[in-house]
Amino acid sequence: MDKLGINLGFFLFQLFNFGILFFVLARFVWPRVLDMLDERAERIAKGLEDARAAQEAREDAQRERDKLLSQARTEGQKYIDEARQRGAEQVQLMLREASRQADEHRAQSRIQAEEDRNRVLADTREQIVSLAMAAAEQLVGEVLDEERQRAIIKRFFTDVPAAAKGLGKRIEVVSALPLTDDEQAAIKTISGTDEITFKVNPDILGGLILRSGDKVVDGSVRGDLTALSVRIH
Amino acid sequence: MKGLLILLGIIASTVIFCGVVPFVVMPGAGISMALPVISVPGEKLWEDFLGVDGLTVTNTLIGTLLADVVLLAFAIGATRTMRDVPGRLQGLFEVVTDALYSLAKSTAGANARKIFPLMATIFLFLLVANWIELVPGVDSVGLMHCAEDGVNGYPKDGVTLKVDEPLDAGTRATEADYEACYAKEHDDGEHAAEGEATAAAAGENSGEEDTAARDDLYVVTSFVRAAATDLNLTLGLAVLAVLAVQYFGIRALGLGYFAKFINIPALDKIDREPMGAMDFAVGFLEIISEISRIISFGFRLFGNIFAGQVLLFVIPFLAGALMPLAVYGFEVFVGVLQAFVFSMLLLVFATMAMTSHSHDDSH
Amino acid sequence: MQINGADFISAMKTLGAGLAMIGVIGPGIGIGLIVQGALTAMGRNPDASGQIITNMILGIAFAEAVAIYALVVALIILFVL
Numbered sequence: 116m117d118k119l120g121i122n123l124g125f126f127l128f129q130l131f132n133f134g135i136l137f138f139v140l141a142r143f144v145w146p147r148v149l150d151m152l153d154e155r156a157e158r159i160a161k162g163l164e165d166a167r168a169a170q171e172a173r174e175d176a177q178r179e180r181d182k183l184l185s186q187a188r189t190e191g192q193k194y195i196d197e198a199r200q201r202g203a204e205q206v207q208l209m210l211r212e213a214s215r216q217a218d219e220h221r222a223q224s225r226i227q228a229e230e231d232r233n234r235v236l237a238d239t240r241e242q243i244v245s246l247a248m249a250a251a252e253q254l255v256g257e258v259l260d261e262e263r264q265r266a267i268i269k270r271f272f273t274d275v276p277a278a279a280k281g282l283g284k285r286i287e288v289v290s291a292l293p294l295t296d297d298e299q300a301a302i303k304t305i306s307g308t309d310e311i312t313f314k315v316n317p318d319i320l321g322g323l324i325l326r327s328g329d330k331v332v333d334g335s336v337r338g339d340l341t342a343l344s345v346r347i348h
Numbered sequence: 349m350k351g352l353l354i355l356l357g358i359i360a361s362t363v364i365f366c367g368v369v370p371f372v373v374m375p376g377a378g379i380s381m382a383l384p385v386i387s388v389p390g391e392k393l394w395e396d397f398l399g400v401d402g403l404t405v406t407n408t409l410i411g412t413l414l415a416d417v418v419l420l421a422f423a424i425g426a427t428r429t430m431r432d433v434p435g436r437l438q439g440l441f442e443v444v445t446d447a448l449y450s451l452a453k454s455t456a457g458a459n460a461r462k463i464f465p466l467m468a469t470i471f472l473f474l475l476v477a478n479w480i481e482l483v484p485g486v487d488s489v490g491l492m493h494c495a496e497d498g499v500n501g502y503p504k505d506g507v508t509l510k511v512d513e514p515l516d517a518g519t520r521a522t523e524a525d526y527e528a529c530y531a532k533e534h535d536d537g538e539h540a541a542e543g544e545a546t547a548a549a550a551g552e553n554s555g556e557e558d559t560a561a562r563d564d565l566y567v568v569t570s571f572v573r574a575a576a577t578d579l580n581l582t583l584g585l586a587v588l589a590v591l592a593v594q595y596f597g598i599r600a601l602g603l604g605y606f607a608k609f610i611n612i613p614a615l616d617k618i619d620r621e622p623m624g625a626m627d628f629a630v631g632f633l634e635i636i637s638e639i640s641r642i643i644s645f646g647f648r649l650f651g652n653i654f655a656g657q658v659l660l661f662v663i664p665f666l667a668g669a670l671m672p673l674a675v676y677g678f679e680v681f682v683g684v685l686q687a688f689v690f691s692m693l694l695l696v697f698a699t700m701a702m703t704s705h706s707h708d709d710s711h
Numbered sequence: 712m713q714i715n716g717a718d719f720i721s722a723m724k725t726l727g728a729g730l731a732m733i734g735v736i737g738p739g740i741g742i743g744l745i746v747q748g749a750l751t752a753m754g755r756n757p758d759a760s761g762q763i764i765t766n767m768i769l770g771i772a773f774a775e776a777v778a779i780y781a782l783v784v785a786l787i788i789l790f791v792l
Contacts, residue, residue, distance in 0.1 A: 118791050119388055119786060121580060121583065122389075124404075125390070125409070125580035126583065129578075129580045129581045129584035133469075133588065136469060136473060141465040141466075143424065143427075144423045144424065145464065145469075147430060148441075148445050149464065152442075152449050388786065388790055451765075454761060643776075644772070644776035644779050647783050689768060693768075693772050
C-alpha cells in the first residue's frame, strides 16, 4: 500500500480536510444558494403561472368581447330590421293616413269650395239681384211717369185680382201717386167698403197695395220686382 | 477573422513553447530538460515540516489545500453579497449550482435538497482540483530532491539539474543512491548511519553491481500536483461517498434500509415465495457491491486524472508541435467529466438508497 | 547488456501490468455499446435526453468499474508486488 502512496495519516488528513470544506460550504454557502435558487424557481414558476393566468384572462375577455360584440351585432341587426319593418309599416300607415287625410281634405275642400262657390254665387246673385233691382228700380222710377202710373193703376182696375174683392171693411190703400177721385171711387166699388185710407208712398214705385188687417193685395211694381228677385234667388 | 487570429496565436504559442523553446532555444543556451518523474504516491516536499516530527508535506497535499482555498474563495466571494442581479462571479457560481441543482432535482426529486450540498461540494472541489493541474507551473516548478529508488535522477548543477542533452534519460537511482544522497543532503548523523547501513545491505544483496552509491542524483519535486493524483484523496472521498450513501439510506428508510443487505423480509415469506432465497443471496452481493463502489469511485478518479497527468508529461516529448493543445483541451474535458461522474454517481446511489426497494420487488 | 534478477523482475512486472490492462478491452466495447444505445435512444426521443444521459453515465460507470479493476491490478503489479 505504501508504494501506492496510501497512508493512513494522509488518508485521514484528506478526510478531515474535505470534512472541513464540506462543513464550511454546507454552513455558509449552500443554504443561501439553495434558498435563492428555490425562491427564484418559485418566482419564475409563479411568473409563468401569472402570465398563463393573464393570458387566459385575456383570452376570456376576448371571447367575452367577441360574444358581446356578435350578440350586440345580432341584436342591432334585429333592431334595425324591426325598425326598418316598423318604419315601412309606419310609412305605409302614414301614406295611407296621408292619402286618407288628403282625400278627406280634398273632399272637404271640395265641399268647402262648393259651399264657398255657392255662397259666393249666392252673394253674387244677391248683389247682382240687388244691383239689378236697384238698377231696375232706378229704371222703373225714371220710366214710370205720371201717365204710366195712371196706366198701371188703370190696369189694376181692369184686371182686379180676385183677392181684392171683399177684402174687409177697413182698407188701407198705398199708392205711389195720390189717387184721383175716380180712382178712389173705383177702389171703393171694387172693395165694396167706404172706410178706405189712402196713403202715398213713392217707394212702391207704381201701382197699388191694398191692405186690410193682415191681408195684403200687392199690385205694386215693387211687389212685382220683389217677386222677381225671389224668383231669381 | 478574430477566430482565425486566435487560432494562429494558439498554434504559434504551442509550436514555440512545446517545440522551439525546449528543443532549440534551451539546448542552444546550454540548458536541457530532464524527463519528468512519474510517481504514484504524492512526492514528499518537506519532511518534518516546520520542525514537527513526522509531519510530511507532499505536493498533492499542497494541491488539495490550494483547491480548498480557490473553492472557498470562489464560493464565499460569489455568495457573500447575494444580489438579485448577479455580478460575474455570482453569475458563474449560480450557473454551475443551478445546473447541478436541477440535475439533482430531476434525479432525486424531493430528496434533492438533502443530497445536494455534499454532491455540489464534491463536484466543485474536484473540478477545481482537476483544473489546477492545467495551470502552467503546476507539476513543473519545484524543489530538488534526492532521486528515490527506481527513479532516473540527474546531477545537481547549482540551482538547476545538470542535463547534458535533450531527452537525456539520466541515471537510474537505486535505494543506496537515495540513502547516500539523503544522508548528504540532511547532514544528519542518524540518517547517514542508517543510509550507510542500508547502502551496505543493498550492496551485499546485489554483489555484481557497482556498489559505490552516488550522492548526486536529484529530481525536481513540483510544489503543486493535482490533488486527485493522490490515492489518499480519491479513496478518502470514495469512502466518504459510500458512507454518505448509507447515511442517506438509513435516514430515509430507517432500519429497513439494511433489508437491502440482509434480506430478512424475503426469508419471512420464503414458504410462499421460494425464490426469496435468491433475494437473500443477492443481499450479500449488495454488500460486496457497496465495497467495490469504494474501489471504483476512488480508482476511476485517480486513474483518469493520473493518466491525464502522465499524458501531459509525455505528449510534449512525443509530438511537441500541436498535440499538447489537443491533450490540454481533452484534459479540461476530463477534469469536468470526472468531477461530474463522481458527484452524479453519488447522487444516483444516494437516490437509490433513499427509495424503498420493497415496492420494486413486489411486482 | 547483462540482465540480472532485479531487472528481470521489473521487466516482468512491466509486462504483467501491460497484460493486465488488456482487461480494458471489454469495458471499452461495453462503453461503446452503451453510448451507441444512448445516442440511438436520444435520436428517437430527444426530449428524454436528460434522463438518458444520466442513465448512460451510470451504465458507463458500471462498465468502467471493470476497467478500473484492471487498472488496480496493473498498479499493484507495478508498484506493490
